[in-house]
Every structure is written in C-alpha cells, then in structure tokens.
Amino acid sequence: MATILETRHADVMPLGHAPQDNYLTHGRGFLSWALTLDHKRIGVMYLCAVCSAFLLGGIFAMLLRTELLMPKNGPEDVFLFTRDAYNQLFTLHGAIMVFLFIIPGIPAALGNFILPIMLGAKDVAFPRLNLCSFYLWLVGALFFVLMLVTGGLDTGWTFYTPYSTSTSTAVVTAVFGAFILGFSSIFTGLNFIVTVHTMRPPGMTWFRMPLFLWAIYSTALVQVLATPVLAITLLLLIAERTLGIGIFDPALGGDPVLFQHFFWFYSHPAVYIMILPAFGVISELITTFSRKHIFGYRFIAYSSVAIAILGFLVWAHHMFVSGQSAISAMVFSAITFTISIPTAIKIFNWLATMYKGSISYATPMCYALAFIFLFTIGGLTGLPLGTLSTDIHLHDTYFVVAHFHYVMMGGTLIAFLGALFYWWPKMFGRMYHERLGQISAVIVFLGFNATFFPQFIMGAKGMPRRYANYLPEYHAWHVASTIGAYTLGIGLVIAAIALIWGLYRGKRAPANPWGSATLEWQCSSPPPHNNFDAPPVVGDPYAIHQLVYDPDQSAWVPRQEKIVESEAMLERHTDAGTTGH
Amino acid sequence: MKRFPQCGCVASDDRTNGSNRKQRNVFMAAHAHDHAEYNPIGHVASKPMLLTVFFLLVGLTALTIWQGTQLELGTWELIIVLVIATAKASLVVLFFMHLRYDKPLNVFAFLSSLLFMSLFIGLTLADAVNYQPEVSAKEEDAASP
Amino acid sequence: MSATADPSTATADPHGTAGHGHGHDDHHEPFLAHHFESWQQQFDAGKLGVWAFLVQEVLFFSGLFCAYAVYRMLHPEVFEYADQFLSVPHGAFNTVVLLFSSLTMAWGVRCAMLGQRNGLIGCLAVTLFCAALFLGVKAYEYSEKYHAQLIWAGADPLTVSPSGMQAGAGHLLELDPEKRAVGEQLEERLASTLHYLEFGMGVVGLLTLAAAVGIYYAKPERIGLAVVFGAISLSAIAIVIGAMASMGIHHMMHASGHEATADSEAEAAHMAEAEDEPPVHTATPGTAEIAGSTHGASVKAELSRPQRLGTFFGIYYAMTGVHALHILGGMVVLTWLLARAVKGHFTPNYFGPVDYVGLYWHLVDLVWIYLFPLLYLIG
Structure with missing residues (x-):
C-alpha cells in the first residue's frame, strides 16, 4: 500500500499546501518501514496488522454462523463441521478477535498515529519501545498462527482450567502467544502514559487535551x-500444563476458581481497554459533526478515568455461577451497577452535545450514531446480567453472547470504523468515497442488529452458548442471525471498498476536512515526518465555532483568517489557497 | 567558599524534584560534607546515607531471622514478619530508589501499584476464604465414600 | 564513538557541566533523542517510564503473592510443615547478598551522576557478581530439594498417584530405610550435582575470560564485546563461588548439630515416614496442625505429610523461579550497562540508563525482601 501511495504522491503535483515530503514519502523501501521509529508509520503497520487479524477472526465468525444454519439430529449428524471443529471455531474467533484485534485495535493502530499529533508532540516518548510493541504483536500473532497449524484451540478464549490443562489442543502455544501480546499491550500503554505526562508542548494543559487523549490515557492506565x-x-x-505446578489444577490440589479470579482480574478491566478508546473516538466525532462545542468536557474526561478505576472492582461478576461465595457475588454485583454511572454520563453528554447542533451525516457521524444506539442496548442488557437472580438464568446463554457483541462489536468495532473514516484523510491524504461509506454504515447497522438481536431472544429462552446443535424451536432465530451476519459482512466489505477506493481515486484531502479544532488537523494531510513544521497553536480543542468552511479551498479555516483572506481576495483577486495554516 | 552557590543549587534542585520535606539531621550532616556532589538533573545520594541504609537493612534482616526462628508468637508472627519486611522495603524504596527525592507523580505511580495489588489479593482472598467451607465439605465427601 | 563525551573530564570536574546543565542549545549530543527538548525532559520521561514498568512488575508478582496468600490462608499446616525444608542460613545469606548488591547499585548510580567512571564500573561489576552469587546459592537450594523430592505437585509421585507410592515411587526410599543413611545419600547426590554445575560453570568462566582478554588485546576497538565476555566470566565464577559457599554453609550447619540440621533430618524423616505409612494422603488438617505446633525434632518423624505439600512447592518454585528469571534479566542489563560504562557513555547529564536499571534492580531486591520471610520464616 505504501508504495502505491508514494508513487501517487510523486506523480501528482501537490495542491495548495499539501507537502511534498510527508511521513509516507519520507524514506522509501521495505526497511524504512520495518525499522521505522515514526509513530505514524508504526500506527499504519499496526492498522494493516489488526485488520488482517480482524479478517481472519471474521472468517471464523462467518463459518460458525453458517454451521448454525441447520439443527442437527443427534451427535452423529454433521452439517459442515464436526463438534470438535465447531469448538475450535468459536474459540479461535474469540481469541483472535480479543487478543489480536479489539485490544490493540483503537489504541495501538489509531492511537499510535493520532495521539502524538493530537498532543502536539513530535513522537511518543519511547519510539523504539513503540516499534518493539509492534514486533511483539507480530510474534504473538505468529504464535497464534503456529497454534492454528499445530492442533488449534478449543478451550474458549478464557482458557479455563481444568479443561485447558487436559485438552489435547495447542494450549501452550496459544497461551504463550497471548502472554507476548500482553507485553505488547503493556508497552504501548506505558508509552502513552509517559507521552501524555512528559511530551505535552507549552499551552497543552490537561484540560486542553482532546477527550480522545483522556480516553487513551485511561486505557493506558x-x-x-x-x-x-x-x-x-x-x-x-x-x-x-507442562509441569503440573498444582496451583490451578484440582487433580493436583489446585483451585480452578482461583484461576478465574486471576483471569478476570485482567479480563474484566480489559473490557475497558476495548471500549474506552471507542468512547474517546465518539466524543470527537459527535462534537465535530454536530458543529458544537462538546457538552460537559470535564465530566466526560473524569468519567473515562472513573471507568478505568471502577473497572478493577467488578471482575467477579463473571463468576456468579462458578462457585464463588455468596457474599462476594453480592458485593461484586452491587459494584457492577456503579459502572453504569460514568458510562451514562458519557451518553447523556453526547446527546446534549448533539442537541440543537447542526448535524451532518458524514460517514463517521453515521457510525457514531450507530454506536450510541448499539452501545446503549449493550449497556442496558448488562444490567440483567449484573443482577444475581437473573444472571443465574441468563449465564452462558446467547443473551450473554448478544450482550457482549453489542458492547464489543456494536461499540468498539463501530467506533473503530468511524475513527478510520474520520482520520483516513489525515492518514493517507485522500478522501474516502462518501456515499459508499454512508451505505456501509447503514448496512452494518442493520446487519448487526439482525445478527445479534435474535440472540437476545434465544438467550432469554435458554439457548446455551458454545453449542453446535440446538432444538428445532430456535431454528428461525438462528437463520435470522446468520442472514444478519452475512449482511454485516457485506457492509464491512463495502466499508473497506469505500476506504481503499479513496487511496486510489479519492480527492486530495485538505489539512482540515471536517472543521475540527484538535491539533492533528493543524498539520497537513498526510502529516510531515516531524508532525509539525511550526509549533502548533494550542487552544480549546472544541472551539469548533472558530472554524468556517472555505469553499475555495474546500477546507475549514480559522474564522479570522478567513475574513482576512476574503478581504485579500477582494483586493488582489489572488488565490488564497496557500495560507491555510 | 566557592562551593556555597553549588549548595544553593542542590537545594533548589531538591525543590524542583518535588520534595518539600526538610532533610533529616543525619542526612543534613552528611550533606554538609559533600558540597561537591552536584548533578544537574537529579538528587545525588550521599555516601553516609547509602551506608546507613544498608546497615539498617542488614540489622532488620537479623532481627527478622531472630524473630522468625527463636520466638513463638503464633498468629502475630506473620504480622511482625510482614511489618519488618515492609520497613526494609520502605528503606529501599525511599533511599536506594530515591523516591524520597523524586517527583510526586512517581511516588503516586508506585503507591497505586500497591493499591491495586492489595485490591487483587484482598478481594480474591476474601472470596477464597468464604467458598472454602463448601470445597472442604465436598473434599471430605469424596474422601469418605 | 568519536562523539562520546570524554569521561576523564567528567571525572576530574563534576562541576564542568553545571553551567550548561540543560542542553537546550546543543542537539548534537549523541544520546539526546531528537524528540526531547532537554536532558531533563528525556530523563524525566525515562524515569516515569521505568516507574510505570515497575508498577507493571509489582502487579506481575502480585499474582504469585495472591496464590501464596490464598493457599497459606486455607492450608497453614502445609506451609508450616514445608517450612522445615527451607534452610534459613542459605536464605539469609542470599538476602544479605542482594541487599549488598542493592547498595552497590545505588552507589553506582551515585558514581554515574557524579561522572565517576571507574567507580561506576566497579559498582556495576560488584552488583553483577552478587547477582550471580545469588543464583549460585539458588542452584544449590534447587538441587537439594530436587534430590530430596521436594518438588511441585505434578512432578511429585506422591501427589500424582497415591497408589504408585508403594511401587517404589520416590527412588530415594529404596536406598536405605535408615534415616541417617538417607540423609547421607542425599548429600552425596547433591554434592555430585553441584560438582557438575561447578565444573561446567568453571569451564564457561575460563573460556569467556580467555575470549575477553583475547578480544581486548587483539581488537581493542571491540572493547564492548570484551566486556560482555568478561561479565559472563565474572558471573560464571560467582555462580561457582555461590554453590561452594552454600555447600560450606550446609556443612557448617550440619556440624554444629543445631536446629538447622532439621533440614536434612526432616527430609530423612519425610522419606522414612512416607515409606512407613503409605496412605498418609488422608491426613486431615487437624492432625497436621497439632504436629505443626509441637515443634520438637523428635516429633518430626511422626509428622504426616500433608496432602498439598506439592502445591506449596509449586508456589515456592514459581515465586523463586520467576524472581530468579528477573535476576537473570537484571544480569543481562547490568552487562549492557557495564559495556557502556567502559566505553564512557555516561555523563552527569546522561546517566538515565544507570538510574533506570538501578530502579529495576532495587525492585528485584524488594521482591526478595518479602519472599525471604514469607518462604523461609514461616515458623
């Protein structure tokens, strides 16, 4: 992809102030990418990597939805896959999506690209560590591939003992891969924390940081x-598994519930690693496309940190039926409900931001609106799962599957797509196909609901998750869900076409195509190697009213500059296109 | 005489590093001998301070061994052992790791790790203790068929 | 290396850099990264990064401490029983070794900050030596436990198959039912393992020493490589010394016939008792608790082996093993520092890496400060 872009930049004369030397053209050849310390290139490499992982995980999802088209008569009846193969399918879908896509998705790919520029810094604090994170991700992904070819994995992405210590699949390979991916994630987070603390330029105070940065910072914590x-x-x-150390394996005197405590102490906060960056993205999109200053900036900022901290106090709500004590179940259930407060604060602030705004339905905004709708459903269906009495009925049913897909996919993936469309012009200097983008948003939204809403109903009726077979009464719901999954897949393909089309045929993007006031729109599209040729002017990140649309440049420019320029145009009848900064 | 400005430099450096507390007398005395010990970026640990801390650590180790092997204190034993270990750890953190002279942010970061660790261990332990009777009952059932 | 700041001036005059401490003006300093404005900013960023890394380390170890806490809370009798197999003198020796290495590390940071190159090299070398010494003692302890079959649950035949026990599981039991003899057998086997270790490490030490000297004279410009070989040699020799010292401590304790002999004697007791009554598995916590509270050496023979002894040793090996891995990691970075220190990279403006490695090293010490009483002094 890089070489294509480079040649286009080389043979197309730059318009306006589009720089000849940007991060894409700065250094050529494979090694200039493989050994780069530039956070933007690392971000782009991450983007390609996590999208490949998403594709792989998506293929597994399609296969398992296809298998579920037909109910089977008895254990010998096979539609497409054996029962063991089905167990592998959902495990691989879950493990790949969680460890290789959602967790690094927004922070490592988009965050890497955007965070330093948004902050006004030249780079992240530790560029070499940043590259190291990326290669750790690659090594972790290689272990996953190795696991795929050496027996697969059928434990579910949670690796619960004692099954994970007794199954014959390649658990050790997968677990070691996840271990390495964990360090990739830790180093990315560490880098972002230090960057936010020590690399802010003069004038960039904590409360001038865009909400995306607050979200990424909380995620990093x-x-x-x-x-x-x-x-x-x-x-x-x-x-x-290899030595039989006897801590988790009950056959050796260990305690499997202890494993679940260990696992969920990470994996529940990890849910917030997945969703917090999405909140940050939505905060940016809503304010930009409503042409209104964000409502309740400090509340949104603090609620990100609050979610990050509260997220550590609720992990055992995954273990209500795992044999934990009644008292812990009650305590964790009670704390679980408090999480809804900061989350609701965000939703209400976004709604208040849109209220009386002048909303434009550009593709990113379509995805943002879809996010609010889907995430709200996902969040509200979490309440019956956090309630002890109802969870006993709903635990390990399709209700849970639908719930976390509404949050993880309807939340994080939709926000990821919105962010991708939003920052695509900045990343590659060209606009995507707007109409196709909007169509993709609508199809994804409809397909998503068609896939997962029936699963709420099935789950409430008692359809257990992780089963390859089901009673005939669920057939219609499963068919609906599978058709929805195909629709969703088509929508995602259209989204990919809209973006990739932009790389080849898209209009050249101006520095600020959306009229946002955050710093990344002050540098050219694509940004120069050092991010800013001149030190950026730091102000209120949501002072959107100070930007006006200039049809001559088809870009947004600061209000005063626009006036000055129009006067100059009147006087001298010259093109004002070169003074966009 | 020439070195007095350097001394002033050291003091101001301490302030910028976020340590508002007055230096204790032991270390103050040590400090007075080492006007030459200046670094433009951080606080330089003085020789007497390093040695004092080391010998305190060895002394506390001896104390904890004596206490752990010679005294019978029942349940208190674990608590006392942990108190002494924490005293040693604090010495290492405050002086060897210069946290006493470091930015408040770094102090905060370290304390937060302890907070989250105690949260993890505390809540897990609380649960384990509460579900254990059930596990033990099942184990006894299995042992006596 | 031509751009390296001259270490000799820094040593001679620590104030030389005081006047222009903040390197705003010169961005051509070799170790000031382009995206930082000043040495201070670079240092602060690195330091915060290291603290964040240490936060990560604390939580990494917290899993082990959590497992420890849960099993100790639920099965205190297992811990009290197992404690007699851990040698306090060896643990204490290692504690002092690590504390001393912490001192030299802190001293090394001080030297680096003051631009004292030779002092820094000396301190780093001593720190590295102590780290390897620690591993030598650890190697002794692991071999001893291995030969006494004090091992994690999955490798322990008593835990894995209670029925297999009569069929001669635990080969030591067959050698001699007489306690004394078992103890002596144990020591012989231990000594021979350690001899292999010492011989191997000695060979490695000598070869790497030869390589270091060779490189130093043949290719002085590859001084860094020479230092790396030298560091490996130093570590290998320190491991040998550590293993020999532990054997010495063992003999000393054995000769004095004090409580410390509980070590081998208790092992013997464990062996003998395990043979005497195969179904000890059913030992209830109650009896073990009584046994634990009556501490006399004579009673030990009647102690029944608690069912979860393997779990204790699982936790023991996990905790000390992960800690030892951190020591190994520390030795790698110390070697790196040593090479850079010899090359004279560090100046009063640029001493960050020494400080950062120092912080990491102190954290490793910190973990041991808790591990020692929690494992060796259960009482």
Missing part, C-alpha cells in the same frame, strides 16, 4: 495495571 496479572496467570497456566 488499565493496560499497565491489569495486563501484568494476565501475564503471570498465563505463565502459571503454562507451568500448570
């Missing part, structure tokens, strides 16, 4: 505080 516990858990699991 969780990454550094929670992921090491996963690392030691997985290490002990490897020791348990």
Whole structure:
C-alpha cells in the first residue's frame, strides 16, 4: 500500500499546501518501514496488522454462523463441521478477535498515529519501545498462527482450567502467544502514559487535551495495571500444563476458581481497554459533526478515568455461577451497577452535545450514531446480567453472547470504523468515497442488529452458548442471525471498498476536512515526518465555532483568517489557497 | 567558599524534584560534607546515607531471622514478619530508589501499584476464604465414600 | 564513538557541566533523542517510564503473592510443615547478598551522576557478581530439594498417584530405610550435582575470560564485546563461588548439630515416614496442625505429610523461579550497562540508563525482601 501511495504522491503535483515530503514519502523501501521509529508509520503497520487479524477472526465468525444454519439430529449428524471443529471455531474467533484485534485495535493502530499529533508532540516518548510493541504483536500473532497449524484451540478464549490443562489442543502455544501480546499491550500503554505526562508542548494543559487523549490515557492506565496479572496467570497456566505446578489444577490440589479470579482480574478491566478508546473516538466525532462545542468536557474526561478505576472492582461478576461465595457475588454485583454511572454520563453528554447542533451525516457521524444506539442496548442488557437472580438464568446463554457483541462489536468495532473514516484523510491524504461509506454504515447497522438481536431472544429462552446443535424451536432465530451476519459482512466489505477506493481515486484531502479544532488537523494531510513544521497553536480543542468552511479551498479555516483572506481576495483577486495554516 | 552557590543549587534542585520535606539531621550532616556532589538533573545520594541504609537493612534482616526462628508468637508472627519486611522495603524504596527525592507523580505511580495489588489479593482472598467451607465439605465427601 | 563525551573530564570536574546543565542549545549530543527538548525532559520521561514498568512488575508478582496468600490462608499446616525444608542460613545469606548488591547499585548510580567512571564500573561489576552469587546459592537450594523430592505437585509421585507410592515411587526410599543413611545419600547426590554445575560453570568462566582478554588485546576497538565476555566470566565464577559457599554453609550447619540440621533430618524423616505409612494422603488438617505446633525434632518423624505439600512447592518454585528469571534479566542489563560504562557513555547529564536499571534492580531486591520471610520464616 505504501508504495502505491508514494508513487501517487510523486506523480501528482501537490495542491495548495499539501507537502511534498510527508511521513509516507519520507524514506522509501521495505526497511524504512520495518525499522521505522515514526509513530505514524508504526500506527499504519499496526492498522494493516489488526485488520488482517480482524479478517481472519471474521472468517471464523462467518463459518460458525453458517454451521448454525441447520439443527442437527443427534451427535452423529454433521452439517459442515464436526463438534470438535465447531469448538475450535468459536474459540479461535474469540481469541483472535480479543487478543489480536479489539485490544490493540483503537489504541495501538489509531492511537499510535493520532495521539502524538493530537498532543502536539513530535513522537511518543519511547519510539523504539513503540516499534518493539509492534514486533511483539507480530510474534504473538505468529504464535497464534503456529497454534492454528499445530492442533488449534478449543478451550474458549478464557482458557479455563481444568479443561485447558487436559485438552489435547495447542494450549501452550496459544497461551504463550497471548502472554507476548500482553507485553505488547503493556508497552504501548506505558508509552502513552509517559507521552501524555512528559511530551505535552507549552499551552497543552490537561484540560486542553482532546477527550480522545483522556480516553487513551485511561486505557493506558488499565493496560499497565491489569495486563501484568494476565501475564503471570498465563505463565502459571503454562507451568500448570507442562509441569503440573498444582496451583490451578484440582487433580493436583489446585483451585480452578482461583484461576478465574486471576483471569478476570485482567479480563474484566480489559473490557475497558476495548471500549474506552471507542468512547474517546465518539466524543470527537459527535462534537465535530454536530458543529458544537462538546457538552460537559470535564465530566466526560473524569468519567473515562472513573471507568478505568471502577473497572478493577467488578471482575467477579463473571463468576456468579462458578462457585464463588455468596457474599462476594453480592458485593461484586452491587459494584457492577456503579459502572453504569460514568458510562451514562458519557451518553447523556453526547446527546446534549448533539442537541440543537447542526448535524451532518458524514460517514463517521453515521457510525457514531450507530454506536450510541448499539452501545446503549449493550449497556442496558448488562444490567440483567449484573443482577444475581437473573444472571443465574441468563449465564452462558446467547443473551450473554448478544450482550457482549453489542458492547464489543456494536461499540468498539463501530467506533473503530468511524475513527478510520474520520482520520483516513489525515492518514493517507485522500478522501474516502462518501456515499459508499454512508451505505456501509447503514448496512452494518442493520446487519448487526439482525445478527445479534435474535440472540437476545434465544438467550432469554435458554439457548446455551458454545453449542453446535440446538432444538428445532430456535431454528428461525438462528437463520435470522446468520442472514444478519452475512449482511454485516457485506457492509464491512463495502466499508473497506469505500476506504481503499479513496487511496486510489479519492480527492486530495485538505489539512482540515471536517472543521475540527484538535491539533492533528493543524498539520497537513498526510502529516510531515516531524508532525509539525511550526509549533502548533494550542487552544480549546472544541472551539469548533472558530472554524468556517472555505469553499475555495474546500477546507475549514480559522474564522479570522478567513475574513482576512476574503478581504485579500477582494483586493488582489489572488488565490488564497496557500495560507491555510 | 566557592562551593556555597553549588549548595544553593542542590537545594533548589531538591525543590524542583518535588520534595518539600526538610532533610533529616543525619542526612543534613552528611550533606554538609559533600558540597561537591552536584548533578544537574537529579538528587545525588550521599555516601553516609547509602551506608546507613544498608546497615539498617542488614540489622532488620537479623532481627527478622531472630524473630522468625527463636520466638513463638503464633498468629502475630506473620504480622511482625510482614511489618519488618515492609520497613526494609520502605528503606529501599525511599533511599536506594530515591523516591524520597523524586517527583510526586512517581511516588503516586508506585503507591497505586500497591493499591491495586492489595485490591487483587484482598478481594480474591476474601472470596477464597468464604467458598472454602463448601470445597472442604465436598473434599471430605469424596474422601469418605 | 568519536562523539562520546570524554569521561576523564567528567571525572576530574563534576562541576564542568553545571553551567550548561540543560542542553537546550546543543542537539548534537549523541544520546539526546531528537524528540526531547532537554536532558531533563528525556530523563524525566525515562524515569516515569521505568516507574510505570515497575508498577507493571509489582502487579506481575502480585499474582504469585495472591496464590501464596490464598493457599497459606486455607492450608497453614502445609506451609508450616514445608517450612522445615527451607534452610534459613542459605536464605539469609542470599538476602544479605542482594541487599549488598542493592547498595552497590545505588552507589553506582551515585558514581554515574557524579561522572565517576571507574567507580561506576566497579559498582556495576560488584552488583553483577552478587547477582550471580545469588543464583549460585539458588542452584544449590534447587538441587537439594530436587534430590530430596521436594518438588511441585505434578512432578511429585506422591501427589500424582497415591497408589504408585508403594511401587517404589520416590527412588530415594529404596536406598536405605535408615534415616541417617538417607540423609547421607542425599548429600552425596547433591554434592555430585553441584560438582557438575561447578565444573561446567568453571569451564564457561575460563573460556569467556580467555575470549575477553583475547578480544581486548587483539581488537581493542571491540572493547564492548570484551566486556560482555568478561561479565559472563565474572558471573560464571560467582555462580561457582555461590554453590561452594552454600555447600560450606550446609556443612557448617550440619556440624554444629543445631536446629538447622532439621533440614536434612526432616527430609530423612519425610522419606522414612512416607515409606512407613503409605496412605498418609488422608491426613486431615487437624492432625497436621497439632504436629505443626509441637515443634520438637523428635516429633518430626511422626509428622504426616500433608496432602498439598506439592502445591506449596509449586508456589515456592514459581515465586523463586520467576524472581530468579528477573535476576537473570537484571544480569543481562547490568552487562549492557557495564559495556557502556567502559566505553564512557555516561555523563552527569546522561546517566538515565544507570538510574533506570538501578530502579529495576532495587525492585528485584524488594521482591526478595518479602519472599525471604514469607518462604523461609514461616515458623
């Protein structure tokens, strides 16, 4: 992709102030990418990597939805896959999506690209560590591939003992891969924390930081505080499986419930690693496309940190039926409900931001609106799961599957797509196909609901998750869900076409195509190697009213500059296109 | 005489590093001997301070061994052992790791790790203790068929 | 290396850099990264990064401490029983070794900050030596436990198959039912393992020493490589010394016939008792608790082996093993520092890496400060 872009930049004369030397053209050849320390290139490499992982995980999802088209008569009846193969399918879908896509998705790919520019810094604090994170991700992904070819995995992405210590699949390979991916995530988070603390330019105070940065910062806190516990858990699991260390395996005097505590102490906060960056993205999109200053900036900022911290106090709500004590179940259930407060604060603030705004339905905004709708459903269906009495009925049913897909996919993936469309012009200097983008948003939204809403109903009726077979009464719901999944897949393909079309045929993007006031729109599209040729002017990140649309440049420019320029145009009848900064 | 400005430099450096507390007398005295010990970026640990801390650590180790092997204190034993270990750990953190002279942010970061660790261990332990009777009952059932 | 700041001036005059401490003006300093404005900013960023890394480390270890806490809370009798197999003198020796290495590390940071190159090299070398010494003692302890079959649950035949026990599981039991003899057998086997270790490490030490000297004279410009070989040699020799010292401590304790002999004697007791009554597995916590509280050496023979002894040793090996891995990691970075220190990279403006490695090293010490009483002094 890089070389294509480079040649286009080379043979197309730059318009306006589009720089000849940008991060894409700065250095050529494979090694200039493989050994780059530039956070933007690392971000782009991450983007390609996590999208490949998403494709792989998506293929597994399609296969398992296809298998579920037909109910089977008895254990010998096979539609497409054997029962063992089905167990592998959902495990691989879950493990790949969680460890290789959602967790690094927004922070490592988009965050890497955007965070330093948004902050006004030249780079992240530790560029070499940043590259190291990326290669750790690659090594972790290689272990996953190795696991795929050496027996697969059928434990579910949670690796629960004692099954994970007794199954014959390649658990150790997968677990070691996840261990390495954990360190990739820790180093990314560490880098972002230090960058936000020490690399802010003069004038960039904490409360001038865009909300995306607050969200990424909160995410980074969780990454550094929670992921090491996963690392030691997985290490002990490897020791348990290879040596029989006797900590988690009940046959050796160990305690499997302890494993679940260890695992969820990471994996519940990890849910916030997945969703917090999405909140940050939505805060940016809503304010930009409503042409209104964000409502309740400080509340949104603090609620990100609050979610990050509260997220550590609720992990055992995954274990209500795992044999934990009644008292812990009650305590964790009660704390679980408090999480809804900061989350609701965000939703209400976004709604208040849109209220009386002048909303434009550009593709990113379509995805943002879809996010609010889907995430709200996902969040509200979490309440019956956090309630002890109802969870006993709903636990391990399709209700849970639908719930976390509404949050993880309807939340994080939709926000990821919105962010991708939003920052695509900045990343590659060209606009995507707007109409196709909007169509993709609508199809994804409809397909998503068609896939997962029936699963709420099935789950409430008692359809258990992780089963390859089901009673005939669920047939219609499963068919609806599978058709929805295909629709969703088509929508995602259209989204990919809209973006990739932009790389080849898209209009050249101006520095600020959306009229946002955050710093990344002050530098050219694509940004120069050092991010800013001149030190950026730091102000209120949501002073959107100070930007006006200039049809001559088809870009947004600061209000005063626009006036000055129009006067100059009147006087001299010259093109004002070169003074966009 | 020439070195007095350097001394002033050291003091101001301490302030910028976020340590508002007055230096204790032992270390103050040590400090007075080492006007030459200046670094433009951080606080330089003085020789007497390093040695004092080391010998305190060895002394506390001896104490904890004596206490752990010679005294019978029942349940208090674990608590006392942990108190002494924490005293040793604090010495290492405050002086060897210069946290006493470091930015408040770094102090905060370290304390937060302890907070989250105690949260993890505390809540897990609380649960384990509460579900254990059930596990033990099942184990006894299995042992006596 | 031509751009390296001259270490000799820094040593001679620590104030030389005081006047222009903040390197705003010169961005051509070799170790000031382009995206930082000043040495201070670079240092602060690195330091915060290291603290964040240490936060990560604390939580990494917290999993082990959590497992420890849960099993100790639920099965205190297992821990009290197992404690007699851990040698306090060896643990204490290792504690002092690590504390001393912490002192030299802190001293090394001080030297680096003051631009004292030779002092820094000396301190780093001593720190590295102590780290390897620690591993030598650890190697002794692991071999001893291995030969006494004090091992994690999955490798322990008593835990894995209670029925297999009569069929001669635990080969030591067959050698001689007489306690004394078992103890002596144990020591012989231990000594021979350690001899292999010492011989191997000695060979490695000599070869790497030869390589270091060779490189130093043949290719002086590859001084860094020479230092790396030298560091490996130093570590290998320190491991040998550590193993020999532990054997010495063992003999000393054995000769004095004090409580410390509980070590081998208790092992013997464990063996003998295990043979005497195969179904000890059913030992209830109650009886073990009584046994634990009556501490006399004579009673030990009647102690029944608690069912979860393997779990204790699982936790023991996990905790000390992960800690030892951190020591190994520390030795790698110390070697790296040593090479850079010899090359004279560090100046009063640029001493960050020494400080950061120092912080990591102190954290490893910190973990041991808790591990020692929690494992060796259960009482």
